[in-house]
Each structure stands twice: as structure tokens, then as C-alpha cells.
Amino acid sequence: MAVGRLMFMAGLAGLGATAMAPVAHAAGPVTRAKVALTGPDGRQLGDAKLRDTPSGLEVTVRGRGLPPGPHGLHLHMVGRCLAPDFASAGGHWNPTGHAHGRDNPRGAHAGDLPNLSIDADGRGRLRFVVPGARLIGSGGLLDEDGGALVIHAGPDDYRTDPSGNSGGRIACGVVLPG
Incomplete structure (x- = not known):
């Protein structure tokens, strides 16, 4: 994909969105x-912001209208x-080839994130850094087919x-530059 080009295709209402994220x-x-x-x-269930930092990829997530309790992220x-199951987002982002989970002796990979805790009013907020991760470049999240952030129905057991x-995928969003 040429630098400066962005391919974006909006999905049909209620079917989610699909996008190809650019390298730059x-x-x-x-x-x-x-x-x-x-x-x-x-229905919009939250948003997130991602930012490259010297330590890695800083991620801030806000959820709203979600079931109370911990959710895998x-x-x-x-x-x-693509709704209804968001299987189109593929597997977890894993540029290092590790197993899943911070408590797995062969883990964790870059797509492993902390659980998002949602309170009784359906809201939750989380900020963390994915050490060494980047949006672009070698192994970066925004490669030729982009990346997505997914919230799961249940908690991640971290192993x-x-x-x-962590159960089914209940919310999904395409990571877009900005």
C-alpha cells in the first residue's frame, strides 16, 4: 500500500465496519x-485511544452500555x-509468536491485554501500556490488513x-490512525 493512502469501506448499518489501516x-x-x-x-459501546510511547503502545479504553463485571480485552x-460474531478480526495480534496469557509460562503476546472491569452502571475505564509494541514498523499493529480491539463476554483467565x-466477542472496533 502506498504511503499516504487509506482504504476505508464502511459496513452496512448494524453489521459493523471494515477497514484496511494504512502504514502511514x-x-x-x-x-x-x-x-x-x-x-x-x-450500537456504540465504547472507544479507545492508542499512542506510541518510548515504553510501548499506551492504550486507553472506555466502555459504556456493557454488562457489569470483568471482560477480556x-x-x-x-x-x-463484521457482526454478529466479529470473527473477521482474526486471532490475537501476536508479532512475537508467544502463547496467550501473562500467567502462561509461554506467554504473553502483544494482543494480551488486562481485563476491562465494568461497573453496575455499565461503564468502565482502563489505561495501560503494551511494552515494546508499536502502531507501525516491524511487527506493528497497523500492517497491511490493520488491527482491531475486541471486548469479550467474560474475563480473560490470563493463561x-x-x-x-474469555468467551464470545461482544464489541469490536477497527484501529484507525488519528
Whole structure:
């Protein structure tokens, strides 16, 4: 894909969105990204911001309208979110080839993220850094087919490969430069 070109295709309402994320955009290398998280019905369930830092990829997630309790949160390797199951986002982003889970002796990989805790009013917020991760460059999230952020129905157990036994995908958002 040529530098400065962005391919974006909006999905049908209620079916999610699909996008191919660029390696860079007209203003130069991508160092920030944003995500609009939607449910299978197209309703917005949160958002996220990603930012390259010297330590790695800083991620801030806000959820709203979600079921209370802990939810697995993962970066997925394909920038495509097609309802109803969001399987189009592919597997977890894993540029280092590790197993899943911070408690797995063969883990963790870059797509492993902390659980998002949602309170009784359906809201939650989380900020963390994925050490050594980047939006672009060698092994970066925004490669030719982009990346996605997914919220799962249940908590990640931080050890079961490949997905932490976190259940179905209840929200998904394509990672877009910005």
C-alpha cells in the first residue's frame, strides 16, 4: 500500500465496519490511533485511544452500555469487525509468536491485554501500556490488513491459549490512525 493512502469501506448499518489501516498517512508516520467499539447491533459501546510511547503502545479504553463485571480485552490482527460474531478480526495480534496469557509460562503476546472491569452502571475505564509494541514498523499493529480491539463476554483467565477462555466477542472496533 502506498504511503499516504487509506482504504476505508464502511459496513452496512448494524453489521459493523471494515477497514484496511494504512502504514502511514499524509501527515507522516502514525503515532496515534483511535477506535470506536460497537456491538453486533451497531450500537456504540465504547472507544479507545492508542499512542506510541518510548515504553510501548499506551492504550486507553472506555466502555459504556456493557454488562457489569470483568471482560477480556484483546488486540486482534485484522482491521475488520463484521457482526454478529466479529470473527473477521482474526486471532490475537501476536508479532512475537508467544502463547496467550501473562500467567502462561509461554506467554504473553502483544494482543494480551488486562481485563476491562465494568461497573453496575455499565461503564468502565482502563489505561495501560503494551511494552515494546508499536502502531507501525516491524511487527506493528497497523500492517497491511490493520488491527482491531475486541471486548469479550467474560474475563480473560490470563493463561488459556489462544484466547484466555474469555468467551464470545461482544464489541469490536477497527484501529484507525488519528
